[in-house]
Amino acid sequence: MPKDSLTVTDNRTGKQYELPIENGAVRGMDLRQIKVSDDDFGLMSYDPAFMNTASCKSSITFIDGDKGILRYRGYPIEQLAEKATYLETAYLLRHGELPTKPQLEDWKKNITLHTFVHENVKKFMDGFHYDAHPMGMFTSTMAALSTFYPDAKNIFDAESRQLQIYRLIGKVTTIAAFAYRHSIGLPYTHPEDDLTYAGNFLKMLFKRSEAHYKPNPVLEKALDVLFILHADHEQNCSTNAMRSVGSSHVDPYSALAAASAALYGPLHGGANEAVLRMLKEIGSKDKIPAFIKEVKEGKGDKRLMGFGHRVYKNYDPRAKIIKKLADDVFEVTGRNPLLDIALELEKIALEDDYFVKRKLYPNVDFYSGLIYQAMKFPVDMFPVLFAIGRTSGWVAQWEEMLLDGEQKIARPRQLYLGHAQRQYVPLVRR
Numbered sequence: 001m002p003k004d005s006l007t008v009t010d011n012r013t014g015k016q017y018e019l020p021i022e023n024g025a026v027r028g029m030d031l032r033q034i035k036v037s038d039d040d041f042g043l044m045s046y047d048p049a050f051m052n053t054a055s056c057k058s059s060i061t062f063i064d065g066d067k068g069i070l071r072y073r074g075y076p077i078e079q080l081a082e083k084a085t086y087l088e089t090a091y092l093l094r095h096g097e098l099p100t101k102p103q104l105e106d107w108k109k110n111i112t113l114h115t116f117v118h119e120n121v122k123k124f125m126d127g128f129h130y131d132a133h134p135m136g137m138f139t140s141t142m143a144a145l146s147t148f149y150p151d152a153k154n155i156f157d158a159e160s161r162q163l164q165i166y167r168l169i170g171k172v173t174t175i176a177a178f179a180y181r182h183s184i185g186l187p188y189t190h191p192e193d194d195l196t197y198a199g200n201f202l203k204m205l206f207k208r209s210e211a212h213y214k215p216n217p218v219l220e221k222a223l224d225v226l227f228i229l230h231a232d233h234e235q236n237c238s239t240n241a242m243r244s245v246g247s248s249h250v251d252p253y254s255a256l257a258a259a260s261a262a263l264y265g266p267l268h269g270g271a272n273e274a275v276l277r278m279l280k281e282i283g284s285k286d287k288i289p290a291f292i293k294e295v296k297e298g299k300g301d302k303r304l305m306g307f308g309h310r311v312y313k314n315y316d317p318r319a320k321i322i323k324k325l326a327d328d329v330f331e332v333t334g335r336n337p338l339l340d341i342a343l344e345l346e347k348i349a350l351e352d353d354y355f356v357k358r359k360l361y362p363n364v365d366f367y368s369g370l371i372y373q374a375m376k377f378p379v380d381m382f383p384v385l386f387a388i389g390r391t392s393g394w395v396a397q398w399e400e401m402l403l404d405g406e407q408k409i410a411r412p413r414q415l416y417l418g419h420a421q422r423q424y425v426p427l428v429r430r
């Protein structure tokens with residue numbers, strides 16, 4: 001009769017242990033009973049970079065990396081991208097169900113209400129140097145918000161959490177737009193209640209002297225879809241940061257600033273920016289083979305940016321949607337000349353043994369930058385756009401972590417391999 005358990009023999013002692021298997025996993029703490037003597041600390045598992053360790057149970061996002069499947073709360077990403085709006089998706093992520101009409105109206109109303117920021121936020125942002133990276137401005141301003149809302153420390157008060165979630169989803173667009181306007185020296189524009197989430201963001205970015213800014217509906221829709229595609233991706237580096245920092249019970253603005261900092265890196269949300277720089281550096285299709293050769297030889301730590309993923313060992317489903325979306329956008333903006341290089345790069349890489357063997361496929365960042373650039377976003381803004389979409393995932397994961405009775409402050413163990421105790425040597429004798 002098969003049993004949901006794992007029998008382990010410790011060959012140091014000959015003892016056997018039976019570890020329960022639950023949801024396809026054994027508990028790390030169940031290893032601790034495996035000891036060679038009573039004063040032995042007990043066996044640990046060693047897993048740098050969490051390659052095979054689940055840090056939580058979650059009901060938010062499902063990924064099957066081998067099949068290229070992504071679902072939010074059970075709904076396929078393809079259906080949400082085609083039929084839902086970003087705010088509807090944000091509601092779904094947080095509440096677990098699609099909203100009814102009145103629920104969605106209320107959600108939208110509250111988020112829109114909280115797109116406004118305190119006037120002092122502007123003064124704070126004015127302090128940044130004119131060429132400050134917008135992601136640096138975004139991250140620090142999100143952290144600074146915790147000083148504006150000390151009530152956010154009440155993380156176990158459901159009403160307070162709700163309010164901070166409205167504020168966070170609402171204000172990220174305003175702060176992102178302010179960061180952009182600051183970098184080009186234009187006055188900040190305020191949010192407008194009767195625009196959509198994406199439309200309002202476009203207005204705050206690009207409004208000049210016209211009395212009424214009207215966002216282009218194709219670009220507005222494309223941006224909304226991009227926000228949906230970036231909304232959540234289970235336990236990625238930045239979400240892990242949000243949960244880990246949040247597990248110390250700090251306020252959500254501070255935790256979100258940490259998540260945003262994690263997203264900034266070129267191996268994560270900064271990859272879309274790196275892809276564009278890479279395509280520019282390649283410059284023309286005839287230079288692609290030489291570039292691929294350098295990547296394969298690992299010259300200067302070169303990687304094919306926008307390729308590969310820790311979880312997907314198949315085409316990233318988001319990249320497929322974005323590739324199609326690019327056609328709609330380019331019809332309005334004109335074709336991005338870097339697209340030809342990207343398409344050719346993809347074709348060559350997908351036929352190359354190096355990439356095939358390692359199951360390296362285009363990820364979400366490979367084509368998103370081309371759309372952003374065609375929409376006139378400067379390259380520096382790309383990770384900020386990622387952060388706006390990901391905010392709904394971060395807050396949903398943060399709240400799930402707080403309400404999970406099994407969670408505690410995140411605190412990994414280490415294998416200490418340094419010196420044993422030794423005596424201090426005075427300076428003159430060193």
Ligand code: CMC
Pocket residue numbers: 236266267268269270271295302303304305306307308309310311358360363364365
């Ligand atoms: N170009 C060339 N080789 C690569 C690449 C790449 N983009 N990605 C992985 N490899 C190779 C890597 O050198 C290694 O080869 P070997 O086995 O010979 O040492 C093998 O593939 C496995 O790579 P890894 O670094 O162990 O894989 P990982 O799961 O730790 O890293 C990754 C995942 C996304 C960090 C990595 O694929 C990468 O650096 N990609 C480029 C950056 C990028 O596009 N990031 C965006 C990720 S998707 C959006 C997001 O999550 O933010």
